[in-house]
Amino acid sequence: xxxxxxxxxxxxxxxxxxxxxxxxxxxxxxxxxxxxxxxxxxxxxxxxxxxxxxxxxxxxxxxxxxxxxxxxxxxxxxxxxxxxxxxxxxxxxxxxxxxxxxxxxxxxxxxxxxxxxxxxxxxxxxxxxxxxxxxxxxxxxxxxxxxxxxxxxxxxxxxxxxxxxxxxxxxxxxxxxxxxxxxxxxxxxxxxxxxxxxxxxxxxxxxxxxxxxxxxxxxxxxxxxxxxxxxxxxxxxxxxxxxxxxxxxxxxxxxxxxxxxxxxxxxxxxxxxxxxxxxxxxxxxxxxxxxxxxxxxxxxxxxxxxxxxxxxxxxxxxxxxxxxxxxxxxxxxxxxxxxxxxxxxxxxxxxxxxxxxxxxxxxxxxxxxxxxxxxxxxxxxxxxxxxxx
Amino acid sequence: xxxxxxxxxxxxxxxxxxxxxxxxxxxxxxxxxxxxxxxxxxxxxxxxxxxxxxxxxxxxxxxxxxxxxxxxxxxxxxxxxxxxxxxxxxxxxxxxxxxxxxxxxxxxxxxxxxxxxxxxxxxxxxxxxxxxxxxxxxxxxxxxxxxxxxxxxxxxxxxxxxxxxxxxxxx
Numbered sequence: 001x002x003x004x005x006x007x008x009x010x011x012x013x014x015x016x017x018x019x020x021x022x023x024x025x026x027x028x029x030x031x032x033x034x035x036x037x038x039x040x041x042x043x044x045x046x047x048x049x050x051x052x053x054x055x056x057x058x059x060x061x062x063x064x065x066x067x068x069x070x071x072x073x074x075x076x077x078x079x080x081x082x083x084x085x086x087x088x089x090x091x092x093x094x095x096x097x098x099x100x101x102x103x104x105x106x107x108x109x110x111x112x113x114x115x116x117x118x119x120x121x122x123x124x125x126x127x128x129x130x131x132x133x134x135x136x137x138x139x140x141x142x143x144x145x146x147x148x149x150x151x152x153x154x155x156x157x158x159x160x161x162x163x164x165x166x167x168x169x170x171x172x173x174x175x176x177x178x179x180x181x182x183x184x185x186x187x188x189x190x191x192x193x194x195x196x197x198x199x200x201x202x203x204x205x206x207x208x209x210x211x212x213x214x215x216x217x218x219x220x221x222x223x224x225x226x227x228x229x230x231x232x233x234x235x236x237x238x239x240x241x242x243x244x245x246x247x248x249x250x251x252x253x254x255x256x257x258x259x260x261x262x263x264x265x266x267x268x269x270x271x272x273x274x275x276x277x278x279x280x281x282x283x284x285x286x287x288x289x290x291x292x293x294x295x296x297x298x299x300x301x302x303x304x305x306x307x308x309x310x311x312x313x314x315x316x317x318x319x320x321x322x323x324x325x326x327x328x329x330x331x332x333x334x335x336x337x338x339x340x341x342x343x344x345x346x347x348x349x350x351x352x353x354x355x356x357x358x359x360x361x362x363x364x365x366x367x368x369x370x371x372x373x374x375x376x377x378x379x380x381x382x383x384x385x386x387x388x389x
Numbered sequence: 390x391x392x393x394x395x396x397x398x399x400x401x402x403x404x405x406x407x408x409x410x411x412x413x414x415x416x417x418x419x420x421x422x423x424x425x426x427x428x429x430x431x432x433x434x435x436x437x438x439x440x441x442x443x444x445x446x447x448x449x450x451x452x453x454x455x456x457x458x459x460x461x462x463x464x465x466x467x468x469x470x471x472x473x474x475x476x477x478x479x480x481x482x483x484x485x486x487x488x489x490x491x492x493x494x495x496x497x498x499x500x501x502x503x504x505x506x507x508x509x510x511x512x513x514x515x516x517x518x519x520x521x522x523x524x525x526x527x528x529x530x531x532x533x534x535x536x537x538x539x540x541x542x543x544x545x546x547x548x549x550x551x552x553x554x555x556x557x558x559x560x
Contacts, residue, residue: 139424139519143512162511368508371434372516373427 001366003028004088006079007039008100010057011047016284017094017118019259020147023171025050027359038082038101040075054078054101071099079104090114090366096137106140112369114362116145117163142369145362148282148303164365168284169358172350175263175291184268186227193225194333197269197294199262199285200232202239208275208299213242214322215275219329220247226333231257231265266292270339271332274298277320283307286314287353290346295339297328313349314342418534421523425538428520431513435544438509439477440466442502442549446480449487449495458483474546481549489551500551507550517541 007021018039025035025048035050040057047053054075079101083091092114093102106113144163146152152165188194196216202209212228220226230239231254240248257265266272272289276299283303289296290307296314298304308314315332317324332339351357392400443465450459461476461483468476484503489496520541523529 135522139420139523142427142516143508144515162515164508164511364505364508368434368505368512371437371509372431372512374430 001363002034002087002089003036003366004083004086004091004105005035005037006091006093006102006105007037008093008095008098008102010040010042011051012042012045012057014259020116020118020168021094022048023169023355024359024362026171027169027355028363030356031359031363033363036082036086036088038079038105040101052082054082071101071104075101076104076108080108083108090370092116092362092366094118096141097134103137106137109140112142112366112373113140114143114145114365114369115141116147117151118147119151142372143365145365149306150282166358166361166365167353168282168287169355170284170287170291170350170353172291172354174259175266175288176293178260178263178267178292180268181264184229185270187225188270188333188336190334192223194223194271195227195229195269196329197229197265197272197289198231198275199257199265199272201234202230202232203234206277208277208320210242211275211277211299211320211322211325212273215326215329217244217247218322218326220250223330223333226250227252229265229269230254231262262288263292266294269294271329272296273325273329274304275325276301276304287350290314290350291353293343293347295332295342296346297325297332299325307349309345309349312342313346414528414532417526417528418532421520421529421535424516424520424523425535425541428513428516428541429538431509431516432541432544435506435509435513438502438506439473442499442506443480445495445498445502446484449489449499452495458487474544477546477549481547484551503549503551507548510544510546510549513544517543 005021005025007018009015009017011018011022021037021039025037028035029050037048037051038054039047039051040055041047041051041053042056043053045053055078083105088111090112091105091109093105094116095118096102096106096115097117102115106115145166146163147166147168149165152163185195186193196212198209198212200207200209216226216228220228228251230251233256236253236255239253240251243251254261254265266289272286272292272294274283274286274289274296278301283298283301283306286296286298286304286307290313296308298308298314298316299319300316301319305311305316308316315328317328332342443462447459447462447466450456450462461480465473465476465480481503484499489500491497491500524535524540529535
């Protein structure tokens with residue numbers, strides 16, 4: 001299948017949508033499809049061979065934040081040229097409701113269009129002012145994908161249409177294959193040692209870091225050698241200042257980490273803790289931690305319970321309860337057999353989120369969109385096994 | 390008698406307005422036609438997927454799971470349009486009761502066909518909704534655009550997905 005994918009955001013800046021597009025493109029190439037990705041990028045930046053640059057992105061204030069996007073007559077001409085040269089069987093745009101390359105591509109496209117909605121964004125102010133434009137845009141889309149239950153709910157309630165829910169994938173091989181950081185995770189015996197991990201903005205209330213901190217402080221007092229590994233953006237003083245002085249040398253802070261170091265960090269912990277108090281629509285970090293082989297302890301949120309298969313692939317604790325978290329941590333640190341059992345189940349669960357598996361489901365949506373455009377049903381093999389035509 | 394300047398102006402404005410109205414009408418007619426055609430293509434694809442699922446179910450019923458499933462598949466294949474939705478829902482219920490093993494090729498074929506049917510149904514519903522909303526606009530009704538096409542119909546069946554997709558749990 002010849003697939004054209006449009007990413008609205010520049011590859012020069014890392015971000016969730018960009019990572020998703022790159023992983024999806026690589027998985028589709030791996031299944032034997034022909035893929036071209038159109039994205040804004042600076043002239044001098046080095047891009048993967050399947051990416052076509054649509055020129056520089058300009059920072060524009062949009063919907064309360066600054067988006068680096070490409071929009072305007074020059075971009076339109078580039079999008080049209082890319083579409084004409086590509087002769088795609090299907091066009092796959094991401095976040096088409098942002099004024100961006102994606103929107104331009106939808107408006108210029110003739111054939112089947114699949115759109116993926118990432119954020120649970122409701123109508124933006126710009127589009128609310130132009131209801132007619134929104135309608136024209138949406139009716140050019142043949143099939144819609146939502147990456148989370150929340151994003152799908154917005155589709156159904158606000159955009160007046162359904163969407164197929166296909167979760168974010170995780171590149172299992174990238175996480176399972178890396179070496180842990182030197183000296184980690186160290187020993188974990190009955191009553192002593194062990195490493196807990198946390199990744200994310202520890203200053204943000206909904207990430208729930210204080211819950212983990214309280215549980216760690218209470219636990220570390222009775223458990224010599226217990227260590228905490230923290231990664232994420234933030235000021236080290238904010239982090240260490242809130243721990244009692246005698247425990248500070250048992251906390252290690254890595255700061256903001258690259259994708260590779262993120263994988264290494266997740267490989268370096270015995271237990272990965274996700275103490276979030278809400279606002280998670282999917283729980284990408286849990287699938288990444290599972291892929292890295294960590295045992296996961298997470299708060300009992302809907303999204304987390306679903307990823308962890310109701311608690312079979314990782315332990316759940318009552319949301320916002322440090323004492324509950326502490327009990328679960330103490331039990332797991334002393335029970336290597338249970339950790340191993342949870343990890344084994346985690347491997348099975350995460351296999352369903354592996355990119356090649358997720359990409360096959362996306363290809364089925366492509367097939368449905370193509371069929372709905374010309375009325376003929378595509379051979380099962382094409383969609384299922386993904387061989388080129 | 391030569392026309393005065395205001396008369397020339399009035400005529401030019403009228404010509405421009407008429408031209409704009411004509412352009413808008415032609416564009417709207419094209420849009421209605423496109424949405425209609427697409428909804429009809431989606432209906433053909435949906436029809437094909439329904440047949441595929443029923444055929445796969447019949448094959449499975451012949452191998453095992455017996456008479457009731459076979460009857461449901463036959464009825465779904467032969468149903469007249471008015472009874473088809475009920476017949477397809479009945480087949481979905483029979484398949485749900487059958488406890489399929491994804492590792493078995495015949496069961497796998499039914500599961501895959503059901504998954505593709507679910508996608509096809511979702512897309513069809515969305516495209517019919519688009520076509521109906523375009524055709525219910527007052528201007529489109531007054532000009533009777535799209536009158537060569539029948540009014541697009543929904544195909545109202547339950548979600549035919551069997552269990553969770555064998556690949557990916559809901560996430």
